Amino acid sequence: MKKRVFQYTIAEPCHESWGAMTPTEKGRFCNSCAKPVVDFTKMTDRQVVNYMTSASGSVCGRMHKQQLNRDFVHLEEGRQPMFSLRAVLLGTALSTFSALPAFSQGKVAAVKGEVAVAIEPDTTAATPEEMTKIGELAIENPVCTPKDSVFSGKVVNYMYDSRLGEVHVTLFDEEGNEIATTLTNEEGQFFVTLTKDMQPFRAVFTKDDYFEEVYYFAELLTTRDLTVGMSH
Numbered sequence: 001m002k003k004r005v006f007q008y009t010i011a012e013p014c015h016e017s018w019g020a021m022t023p024t025e026k027g028r029f030c031n032s033c034a035k036p037v038v039d040f041t042k043m044t045d046r047q048v049v050n051y052m053t054s055a056s057g058s059v060c061g062r063m064h065k066q067q068l069n070r071d072f073v074h075l076e077e078g079r080q081p082m083f084s085l086r087a088v089l090l091g092t093a094l095s096t097f098s099a100l101p102a103f104s105q106g107k108v109a110a111v112k113g114e115v116a117v118a119i120e121p122d123t124t125a126a127t128p129e130e131m132t133k134i135g136e137l138a139i140e141n142p143v144c145t146p147k148d149s150v151f152s153g154k155v156v157n158y159m160y161d162s163r164l165g166e167v168h169v170t171l172f173d174e175e176g177n178e179i180a181t182t183l184t185n186e187e188g189q190f191f192v193t194l195t196k197d198m199q200p201f202r203a204v205f206t207k208d209d210y211f212e213e214v215y216y217f218a219e220l221l222t223t224r225d226l227t228v229g230m231s232h
Helices: 045-054 086-093
Strands: 002-006 009-013 027-030 035-039 059-064 072-076 103-109 134-137 150-157 168-172 178-183 189-193 202-206 213-216 226-230
Touching: 009 134, 027 059, 045 072, 168 189, 178 189, 213 226
Parallel strands: 035 059, 103 134, 150 226
Antiparallel strands: 002 072, 009 103, 027 035, 059 103, 059 134, 150 189, 168 178, 168 202, 202 213
């Protein structure tokens, strides 16, 4: 599968009352702006991304504050990825919404790099209306930047827990350009220096007679001392 990562932010909050809007199947209708407002607070991550990627033109929506300024992952149909430890790493990075809901409504933009609007944590109790924002949504891909100056680790045959030497380790940016490459040594170790100009998107591990492994930098909690499992 092809993986795309999106982030959303409300760039221009709307201060119209959510309760005063007319209920619709997908949310509310704002009579003041004469626009439909999609309620994303009841959607899963997949439903949010599917709606946004299929929408034509701008979208007005209402979102949890916890939905803003974080990664949404979209997997496009293609070859099923091989098993790897990256799923475990990703799982540890996931978190649930807090018990106390906070909402945002406004013009939501997905931006590259730092988000356009920082949502400060609430320090005092707020009414549901104060904890909401409404607005228009847009979408882009966030830039992948190195979490450290080093990409290192070891490659093993995870069936037999043996080290694998002469594994090709190749780093690519989001456009598919090769930006670095190396081979594992006899102990299966690899080491790549990441410069500040690099924007690595994925690392591909290949070896004759083994299935290819792909790690995405956006999913890694660290880029140091990884253990990459490969199989025949």
